[in-house]
Amino acid sequence: MNEITRMSAAELAAAIRTGQTTSVEATTAYLERIAAVDERTGAFLHVSADLALARAKDADERVRSGTAGPLTGVPVAVKDAFVTRGVPTTAGSRFLEGWLPPYESTVTARLADAGLVMLGKTNMDEFAMGSTNENSAYRPAANPWNLQRTPGGSSGGSAAAVGAYEAPLALGTDTGGSIRQPAALSGIVGMKPTYGTSSRYGVIAFSSSLDTPGPFGRTVLDTALLHEAMSGHDPRDATSIDAPVSPVVQAARRGAADGLAGLTVGVVSELLAEGLEDGVRAEFDAALDVLRSLGADVREVSCPHFRHGVSAYYLIAPSEASSNLARFDSVRYGLRVGDDGEHSLEEVMSLTREAGFGPEVKRRIILGTYALSAGYHDEFYAQALRIRTLIARDFAAAFEQVDVLVSPTAPTVAYPLGKANTDPLAIYLLDLTTLPASLAGTPAMSVPVGLADDPLEDGEQRLPVGLQIMAPELRDDRCYLVAAALEAAQDAARGGVFLEGAPAL
C-alpha cells in the first residue's frame, strides 16, 4: 500500500499544504488502492475518477494560491444516499439505477467548496434500511477485518472504504445507528451529530425526523475535521438548527492532550442488556477502566425508557419511510415498469414499485402504512411519539447527573455475510443501544476500543468492538473530548493506531 494512504486525513492535509505531496498524487494513490481491493470489499458502487482528478487539480491550485482550508485536497468517499449532480446516485436501490441528479446535496457541496475531493459513491443498504449492507440491491460490502463478515449497515460501504484504506474519510447517514454500528463493526470512528446540525437537503430521505448525515474517519481528529467541514445551518432544510457548529476539532485536540479530570461518565444500565456478547462486554469494561485512569468519574445511570426505543423506532421510521418513498411513483424519475398502454397509471405505479424495491423496503412500507392507517394511528404512531418524549426526558435527567453517557455501540461483533437472521425482529433488537440517541436527536459517536474473540470461533481474526459516547443536544464536542482521550491512551498503550491491527488486504 502507498504510504500516502497510510496517513491520517490531518497528516495528509498538512502534507498537501506544505508541498510534501499534492492532492493529485494523493487522489491517484487512493484510486489505485480502490482498483486493487474494491472487488473484495465491495465498498464503492461508483468511482468518479475523472471528476476526482479534476477536483484534485483545483485543490492543488488553491494550495498554490494560498486559499487552502484545513482539509483542502483530501479525498472523501460519499454514501450513495447523498445526491451528487451528474454523478450516479442510487441509494442502493434498483429504483434509481442510472439516475444522474440535476442538483447537489448541501453537505457534498460544502465539502467541494472546502476543497475535498470526492472519490465516488459508496455501497449501502437500500434506502438506508438494514444493518448488514446486504439489503443493497447491487452487492454486499465486506468487513475489512474479515472479508466473510459484514461491515455493518446501512453505511457499510463508507465504513468498509475507510477501514480498507480506500478513503481517509467518508460520509454516512445515521437514522437508527447506521453510522455508529458500521463504525464499531469495522474498527473506525463514526459520529451521528445532533439532529438538525448537518443538512438533509439532497439526502435521499428514509425517516425525516431521524436521518442525520455524519462523518467517518480512522481517527477521532480526522472525524472531527470532517464533522466541522460538513456542518452548519442550511436555509434549504426546514429542520436545520441555526446555531454555531460545536467546537469539535478543538475538543478532539484537547481530549488527546489533557485527559478527562473532572468529567463524569454515566454507564446506562439498560443498554448492558441481554444479547451482549462476553467479548464485547469485556472490551467495554476495559475501556471504562481506561476512562477512570484518565481521571473520569464513572458511575451507573438508569434510563428506564430506553428499552422501549426499539418499538418506538420501528413504528416511527417505517411510518415516515412509507410517506417519503411515495415519491418513487414512476412518473418523474427512476424506474417505470408496465407502461405498455395496457396498464393504468395506478397499475404502472404498483408494478414499478414491486420491481424497484427490495423486500426490506417493502416490509417497512407496509408496516408504516399499517401504523399510520385510520384506526391504528393513535394506537401505534402516536404512542411511539410519546415513548420518544419519555426517552428524551430520560436523557435530560441523566445529563443532570453526568456529562456523557456510554454503552457498547453494538451488542455483537460483526456477523458472517449471508447468515443474518431471517427474523427481522431479532435483527431490529440489535439496534437497542443506538436507537435512544436517534429518537431524542442527541449526538452520539462510536470509537473503537478493542478486539474481541469471535464467539462463532470460525474466524481467525479477532473482531473490533466500539464504545458509544452520547452527549446532550448541541454538545457534540463532549463526544470528541472523551473519544480523543480514550484513543490517545489506547494508542499509547498499544504503540499505534487501532486500524493498523487490521489484516493487510
Added chain:
Amino acid sequence: MADQKISRADVAHLARLARLEVTSEEIDIFAAQLESILEHVAAIGEVATGDIPPMSHNVPMTNVMRPDAVGASLARDEVLAQAPAVEQDRFRVPRILDEE
C-alpha cells in the same frame, strides 16, 4: 392490542394502499413478520399514557419562509433527461383513465 391478528387480506389491502404489487408468497411472509413485530411493540401502550405529549421532532418545527423573489430553478432539459418518459418537452405519464 396484544391479540392483534394480521390476516392475508389485511396485508393485501395495505399493499394496495401503498401502491405495491405483492406476490402471494410475500403476503404470507409479511403477515407473519408484521404479526411478530406488532406483538413486540404492543408493550408501549402500557407505558405511553395519554398525559405524555407526543414528540414528533427534537427540533421545534416552524414554517420556514423565504422572500417571494424569482430565483434560479433546475434546468428543464436536465430534469426531463432523467424522466422515465418524455413527450413534447413534458413528463409523459401512463394512462390515467380506465377504458370505461
